[in-house]
Structure formats: C-alpha cells, structure tokens
Amino acid sequence: MAGSTTAERGERQQESSGPPPVRRRSHLRTIFILVLALVFLGIPTVWLLYGSSWLRAEHVSVSGTRVLTPAQVREAADVPLGQPLISVDTGAIESRLRQKLPRIDTVDVTRSWPHGIGLKVVERTPVLIVQKGGKFVEVDDEGVRFATVSEAPKGVPTLKLTLSRSGSAAASLRRFGEARLVREAVRVARAIPAAVARDTRTVKVRSYDAISLELGGGRTVDWGSGEKGAAKARTLTALMKAAPGARHFDVSVPTAPASSGS
Template sequence: MTPASVDPAASRPRPATPTDVSAAIAERRRRENRRRRLLVSGVAVLLALALGLVWLVRFSPLLSARQVEVRGASMVSQDQVVEAAQVPLGTPLATLDTQPVAERVAGALAPVEKVRVTTSLPRTVRIEVTERTAVFLRQSGSQYQSVDHAGVVFASSARPTKGAVLVRTDTVDNRLLSDIATVVQSLPPQLRGQVQVVQATGPDHITLALSKGRTVVWGSAAASNEKVPVLMTLLGQKATVFDVSSPGSPSTR
C-alpha cells in the first residue's frame, strides 16, 4: 500500500497578514485600556473612601462631643467639674484639644490635684479627676483647713476631722506648709497618735506638742526619716523636751 503523500507547505503556519497584526494590536490595546480603567476606578473608590472617612472623623456631627462623663469626684460635684471644664460641645472628637479642658478643671477646683481628659467614640468626653488627700489640718480662726502633701490648702470646715494632725501656724507660705506635711508624713502611726498639735514659726522651727506635756524640737523638715527612729529611742527617757533637730546629736531635758 502506497503511503499518502503530505504537502509540506500545508503543514506550515499561515503567515500573518497585515489584517491579523492590526487585530492583535487592537486587542492588546483594549486589554491595556480595560486594566487602566479598572486601576483608575479602584484608586478613585479608595480615594473617595479615604475622604469620606476623614470627613466622618474630623467634620461630621456624628462623631462630635455631645456628652461629658465625670469620674473620681467626691469632694466636688460632677456638675462643678462639667461647669469648670467648659467642654466645647459639638466639636468633632478628633479635633478636640483636651489639654485646655484639663487645665480649666485643675485651675478652678482646689480639691482636684490631677485631671485626665479622654474621648470615647461616638460622642463622649471623659474627665477623670484625682482629688487631694489631707495630710494635716491647719487651724485658721474658727476654721480647719485641709492641706495636702504639697502644702496646698484645698478645703475648709468648721469642725476638725477625727484623727487628723492639727497644725497651728500663721504662715500661708506654700513651701513651709509643704515642709510641715513632710514632717507629718514621716511620723509612724504610733507616734502620730500622740501628737496634739504641730507648731511652725519658720522652715527651721517646727515643733511637736505630744501628749503628757512633752515637746519635740524637730527643726527643719530635712532628714525627717532619720529623726523618727532617734525620737522613738529618746521617748523612752524621762524628759519633757526632746531635741532631734540634729539627729546626729540629739538631746533631752
């Protein structure tokens, strides 16, 4: 049987005609244009979303200050804190400057020692206050003024608080009041309970009047923690005056 003959020319690829080349180029351009349009559309969508988010956060009334929440207040009322804060309601939370709010509260309310202002979406401004703690009471006429560790007078009452250390001094010097607070804070409970009154005429002239007619010449607030153990030892001696102003060379009489 004679094998069929194959025409070599028939098995070769047909040469591309100018029409075929033009069609391929046109198709490639269409694909590139389609990708370009998709890319531009995607960028436009992302940009629109970003602009919308910026508007929502920084300008929209949906995320603006609408209510004020107060925490930690007991000596002052929540209404007092809100009034002092003067929060600009309606301001977008993202642009609200909290520092001036904190400064207004701390400056207007003496019992407030520290203020922390934060925001909480969608519409809350939160004010957390830390109030001062009295270290001693300063007697001023018929009033008893609460003084904290920094020598700040922050409250006044007609009656002394039970168990509080009473101080008599004419000074209004914040530094001296702070020195007195340092002395009082250094006293252990068993010694503090014996203090009837603390007197101070100057930074180097602080004295403690104890029960049973005893007097402690403390001197300045310097080295108060060193003076305490020295005084505790001296109190075991029969004396009425105990001088620990120089803890390295104490004396009694």
Template structure:
C-alpha cells in the first residue's frame, strides 16, 4: 500500500523556516543583550553606605554607564569596590533592564587605640575606621604589641567585645591584648578580669555577667573566667 504523501516525514521548507526563525530570534536576543542601547547600565544603586560615599563606590566599580548590562562582570566589579578601605564586603547584581545594584557592608568600629596624641577606631582586622582627638565613647581601649592592621591581639580583643553582653561591655574600660592568649580586661571602676585566650568567648561573657551580678565590681575585685567552668572571684 502506498504511504500518503507527507506521512511520517516533515516538510523540508517548513523545517528550514522554523530553523531560520529560531536563529533570527537568537540573533535579536543577543543583539538586545550585547549590542543595543536598550539594555545598558543607566543607573547604579548603592546601598549600605554611611562613612563611604556613593560616588566613591561607583568610581571603584569601574563600570561606565552605557555598558551592556549582560557584559558587566559583577564579580570583578564587586572585587574592585571591596578594595575600598572602609568596605568589608560588596555584592553587585544586575537589575534588568538597566540597573546595577551594589550592596555594601561597611567595616564597623569595634575598639579604640591610642594613636599619637589622639585615638583611632578600628575594626576586628585593625583597619582604621576613624580618628579622634578625644577618646571615643562606647568602645574599649585596647593595648597591643606590633602593627595594628592584621594584629592577632586586635582580632582577639574584638572577639571579646563582640561576645560580651551589652551591659557588661559598657563596664569594660580597657582590654590588654599584648599577648592574645592571655587577655586581661579592666573595668571602669578598676576591677580586673583575667579572660585568657579567645576560646569559648560567648560562654566566658555569660559567666562574667553572672559574677558581676552576684559579686559587684570594685577597684579591689578580681575575676578569672579563663576557665569558665571553674570561674574565680577574689
């Protein structure tokens, strides 16, 4: 029996037309993404900045307006902006059709240091956040040995400040971090806290809070939470 014409086979002209249509659509999409002036960077939205200026972040990105949005290397742009001293991390995302969104997490001060005749606020990496002639309030004064940036004593002291309950942190005047494994806290009234190393910081903070409630601090008081399971008060 003769098979009806076209049965079990496709029209070659129809297949060619569909192929050409797909190719044309792909060409249009590629042109829109990479070659047209429709989907280019027209706006850069910067969020999360306080000490940094939006203009400084935009300049550091290195992405001129008019750049096709699809061609922007968001990872490289974020890396360039993160080189700014006050930027801790940066994330860059495309927002179609014509916007780059830049989310900045700024470095935040954790400690104060004496610097020359004044004071310096630094973060956990020892990066300078701000300078002041008078001692800034609300930050423990830390003492260290060696360079400030990248100093392990700074990192250890900042971890203590991060883990202490707020009401306890408010009582801390200085943190001696000359030897990061044997930190010593001095409270505003002269009481001294032997902290030890940076291990079990959260637990030590909780134990110290209890000790301060049960044994109020004074100039003669000495606390030892270096081994929080067997904390000592003298």
C-alpha cells in the first residue's frame, strides 16, 4: 500500500496542533471579556448586599403566637437590627428562641427582603397539667413540661402520679421511669374520645398498666396501659351509650369491657 503524501501528512499535523492562532486569540479575548464582566457585575452586587444601607435588617414581624406576645418573641430573638440582611444568622435566632421560650415548639425564621426578618411561631399545646403548689405545669403531647402558669388552662385534665414504692407498681416505676409513665399518660389523654375528653378531669397513673380517668359527676374509667388506645376509645364510646347511667367503666381489655354502678 502506498504511503501518505507530504500534503496529507501536513494536513494531519495541522489538525492535531489545535485551532489556528487567530481562532485561539479570539477565544482568549472572549474569556477575558467574560471575566471582566463578572468582576464589574460582582463588585456592585457584593457592595449592595453587604456594604449598602438598602438591604439591612430594620424590622421583625411575628406571627402564630397564642399565649406568647409578639414583643416577647422579638425580645428573645434578639435580631441584630442594622446588620446586612444577608448576614443575619437565622439559625442562631432559632436557637435563642427555643432556649429562652420553651413554649415554642417550632419557629421558621425567614428573610423578608429588603428590610425584614419574619418569625413564624408554633406554640406547644398542653394536653395535661401537673399541679405544683399553687401553680400548674403544662405538659405537651410529647410529654415535655414546657411552662408553669398560675391558672390552669381550661379543658386540660390534671395528671396525678400516684406511684407506689412497693409491690408491682414499684417494679413498673423501676422498669419504665417516671418520664416514660408521663408519656404513657399523654398517650392516653390523646386517645380519649372527644366527647369524653371534654368531661375528663384527671388522668391518674399508678403504674404502666394502671392508668385511669376521673370524669365529672364522680364517674371513673379504668383504661389500663396506653396500648390499643383507638380500640379502647371505640369501646368506651359504645359502653357509655349502652349504659348511660353507669358510674364506672373498664376498657383496660377492650375486647372484654365492663360497666358498673348507677
């Protein structure tokens, strides 16, 4: 086979050596122009965000409060007014609010351009209260004791821990601990049917398996443990309809309920 000609070898060498010098210079000039454009556009942007007085934190808006006041939330948030809005540490604000105001369950901290910080608060809701002296400790649906108030919130049952230090109750206390038993009481309170919950005065805990309700008019309910709450709620509703005059109801075993008294 005949070898390639000198002209063909020259063409291949030119192809492998890259674009011609004119094209290469044009490409470099384009890159240089783009870099200059980014520099001239970037400097004003950085100055606008960090150096100018146009985009600074000047006011704080608060939403979602029920018991807390917006003023309390603003004070605890301690937003650095006058600071460039972009450099405000929203995570630090959230941490301060959670630490200073345990009533807050969640808070969403947002920048509201051009001058604001928004604080959207969700407060904890008490499902039980614990009487302590002349005051009341509020307990939320996770068993967290988050606030002490001088007046009991309306419609919230009182939690009574009557934990014996002997016998099976003592074994239950050693096994589960008081905090777990409080969470079980919360679990029961959340499962109580709405119509019964409105009439529930006290949730009493003697052990893990011995939780009972005290209702208005001297009526009582043996609930047992916090397990099978939905089944117990349905059974209790049916039992109360079947025996409206009863004074005591037992749904600790929902498949074998009982009522007594009149």
